[in-house]
Amino acid sequence: MTPAELEATPCKSVQELLERYSAIAYDKQNDLAEVIGENNWNFDMDAGTISFGPGLVFPMQIMGTFSYSSRTWLWAWANTRSGIPAALLQQGRQLKTYGEQQEIDLLKHDAVDAEESDLHLIGTIASGMFDASGYYLADYGQGVMVLTVKSPLIDAQRKRDFPRLLHAFPQAISLFEMRHRPAFISYARLKGYELSEGGATVTARSGSTRITATFDDLDRLTNLNGTNGAE
Secondary structure (H helix, E strand, O other): OOHHHHHHOOOOOHHHHHHHHHHHHHHHHHHHHHHHOOOOOEEEOOOOEEEOOOOOEEEEEEEEEEEOOOOEEEEHHHOOOOOOOHHHOHHHHHHHHHHHHHOOHHHHOOEEEOOOHHHHHHHHHHHHHOOOOEEEEEEOOOEEEEEEEOOHHHHOOOOOOHHHHHHHHHHHHOOOOOOHHHHHHHHHHHOOOEEEEEOOEEEEEEOOEEEEEEEOOOOOEEEEEEEEOOO
């Protein structure tokens, strides 16, 4: 299955979405962090951009907001009082449609009870589904806005070398509850690796790079290693 074929197969639950996108989204968060560091943020809703300093102004899409007081998540497309331009709601509306089609409650309801950890879950799904350069949690005091950004500057940081995969995948699967094997398969495919499976082992290859992942009967990762034949 190619990355395009993978994307053409709809996910039926939040868990399946996380299995597909959590690792690639976590990977890209590393790239975003390399570019913006610990810089403060400012956003221009009229321009549709978020800024982290000179030369670091990126187009954004607003997913929604989390309220510290009510402990609820409100999708931006449902926040009619905010005056958010329709152009900044495109990805959120697509997620709503996806949720309606696949009967995924989190994506289709205007507002849901939430915790702060859910913000990373929402950012992960949006970042992965729309091939964003990353997602950002913008804390404005009373709550947190979740948005995605897209920029060639961030994408240029992307790494396909096996040390990145060996680091990112174990970290990603520790953040959310999911089956490790399908998560690894999705991640490797989205990174452009060719896969082969045999029993408990999945092998990902790209050029001289070979990454081997081993799983138990419950699809939990038991071993992950990589080699580069060019070294």
